[in-house]
Amino acid sequence: MQTPEQRNQLDEQTCRMICPISAAxxxxxxxxxxxxxxxAAVERTATLADDLLALDAILFLVATLVSYFALRVPKRLHRLERIADAAFIASMTLLTAVCFFITYSVQT
Structure with a gap:
């Protein structure tokens, strides 16, 4: 079983990882x-994938900013850490879905 100090350290490490990865x-x-x-310009077609990627970029930005503020607040806010974690997981899930969408929507 983890002590509260170990749990706080793990939460901080997670935020320290989410911030630069989300920015990238x-x-x-x-x-x-x-x-x-x-x-799309070459083939003169429109796609939903670029709109989904724009939404995904915004979600990654939210994860970056929330994890940054969770680290910068003098009294650590664990709620911000959970929000950053949830935003990061949602963003990665959406990115994976967009990858499948792009892969299987290509016309041959």
């Missing part, structure tokens, strides 16, 4: 949007 994933989403826009 915003860049991944923006790269995907750019590539999809190029393909």
């Amino acid at each position: 994933m915003v860049g991944v989403c923006l790269t995907g949007i750019g590539l999809l826009r190029v393909v």
